[in-house]
Amino acid sequence: MKAVSETAQIDTKLEDAELVESFRRGRMAAYEELFERHGARIYGYLRRLSSDAALAEDFTQEVFLRAFRELRRLPGPVNFAAWAYRVATNLCHDHFRRMARREASEPPPIPAAEDAEAALLRREESAQLEGALSRLPLDYRTALLLKYVEGLSYRQIGAVLLLSEAAVTSLLHRARVEMRRLLG
Amino acid sequence: MSCADVERFLGAYADGELNPKQRRDLEAHLRGCPGCSARLRELEEQNAALAALRGDELQPPAALKRNLQRRLRRKVVLTLARVLILAVGLALAAVFVPIVIAKDLPPLARALFGLSGLALCAALAPLLWRALWDVKNVVWVRLAVKEEDGQ
Numbered sequence: 385m386k387a388v389s390e391t392a393q394i395d396t397k398l399e400d401a402e403l404v405e406s407f408r409r410g411r412m413a414a415y416e417e418l419f420e421r422h423g424a425r426i427y428g429y430l431r432r433l434s435s436d437a438a439l440a441e442d443f444t445q446e447v448f449l450r451a452f453r454e455l456r457r458l459p460g461p462v463n464f465a466a467w468a469y470r471v472a473t474n475l476c477h478d479h480f481r482r483m484a485r486r487e488a489s490e491p492p493p494i495p496a497a498e499d500a501e502a503a504l505l506r507r508e509e510s511a512q513l514e515g516a517l518s519r520l521p522l523d524y525r526t527a528l529l530l531k532y533v534e535g536l537s538y539r540q541i542g543a544v545l546l547l548s549e550a551a552v553t554s555l556l557h558r559a560r561v562e563m564r565r566l567l568g
Numbered sequence: 569m570s571c572a573d574v575e576r577f578l579g580a581y582a583d584g585e586l587n588p589k590q591r592r593d594l595e596a597h598l599r600g601c602p603g604c605s606a607r608l609r610e611l612e613e614q615n616a617a618l619a620a621l622r623g624d625e626l627q628p629p630a631a632l633k634r635n636l637q638r639r640l641r642r643k644v645v646l647t648l649a650r651v652l653i654l655a656v657g658l659a660l661a662a663v664f665v666p667i668v669i670a671k672d673l674p675p676l677a678r679a680l681f682g683l684s685g686l687a688l689c690a691a692l693a694p695l696l697w698r699a700l701w702d703v704k705n706v707v708w709v710r711l712a713v714k715e716e717d718g719q
Contacts, residue, residue, distance in 0.1 A: 419633065419636070423628060423632065423633070424627065424628050427626065427628035427632065428626040428628075431626045432621070432626065437629070440626075440628075441628065441629055441632055441635070444628065444632060444636075445632070445635060445636045445639055448636055448640075449636070449639055449640060449643060452640055452643075453643070510617075510620065510621060513617055513618060513621060514621065528618060531583065532615055532618035532619045532621075533618060533619070533621050533622050535619075535622070537585070538580070538583070538585045549585075553577075553579070553580050553585065556579055556580075556583075557576060557579050557580075560579050560611065560614070563614065564610075564614065567614070
């Protein structure tokens with residue numbers, strides 16, 4: 385990226401909203417900076433949500449392709465993180481809805497080969513938690529990941545899932561109850 | 569507050585999402601209820617374990633950025649081609665319609681056709697601006713992909 389960075393320096397201390405504005409004015413370095421800030425985080429979220437590395441990569445690319453296409457057209461200031469999580473969540477949910485229609489099944493658990501690899505790399509507790517997360521219904525898994533792994537507030541989760549704060553409270557409550565049941 | 573109410577709001581309490589009155593009521597219940605207090609500790613442990621997953625970084629593949637740039641380049645080139653074809657088509661229409669169709673018409677009708685041609689050109693302006701923006705992006709994405717490939 386040196387060729388780009390040399391010709392189009394961007395202040396890395398800028399807020400996301402300023403980067404979005406800068407990108408709307410045609411500065412591609414601002415787009416690049418948004419990717420640097422959020423790319424890995426969105427990938428990690430999608431990786432946990434889908435339990436599928438290839439799908440997570442594909443959807444991460446799709447999120448940023450849409451950002452490239454759509455950010456210029458959206459009216460007013462944009463909360464990039466909330467927008468990106470919303471697009472990522474919708475991509476994943478739509479995919480599994482299509483799969484469910486096709487196969488009448490929930491998203492697959494983490495594949496066995498990956499489980500073995502993951503078990504070597506992670507602590508037993510983390511592996512157990514990730515296993516329980518992967519068996520949760522998609523809505524519950526989404527809410528728990530956004531809250532505890534991504535660290536979003538109820539208001540921010542509401543903005544991502546287009547729910548009221550009361551609905552987020554209720555969704556998280558049901559998700560925790562189910563998680564507790566799965567962890568035994 | 570009953571134990572059933574507390575169970576419903578305990579998660580929001582642990583997350584710091586209750587309003588001050590709800591928090592006070594819930595804390596008053598917790599002080600006198602060992603069962604709900606134990607449930608809170610259990611919940612906090614579960615939340616902490618989930619939050620600890622944050623530390624288990626799931627690194628994206630090294631090729632993520634390069635693959636994104638390749639897809640961007642394809643998309644931008646396709647958009648550019650579409651916009652240019654549309655722009656050329658409309659420009660030709662704007663020039664040839666008054667000349668070919670209106671050549672045998674009275675001067676007023678020809679003037680109207682001429683004006684419609686100008687209106688079409690005005691409509692083209694944003695499309696051409698978009699095309700220029702895309703040209704700039706194609707150059708950027710090509711530079712970026714070349715740079716990545718060179719590493």
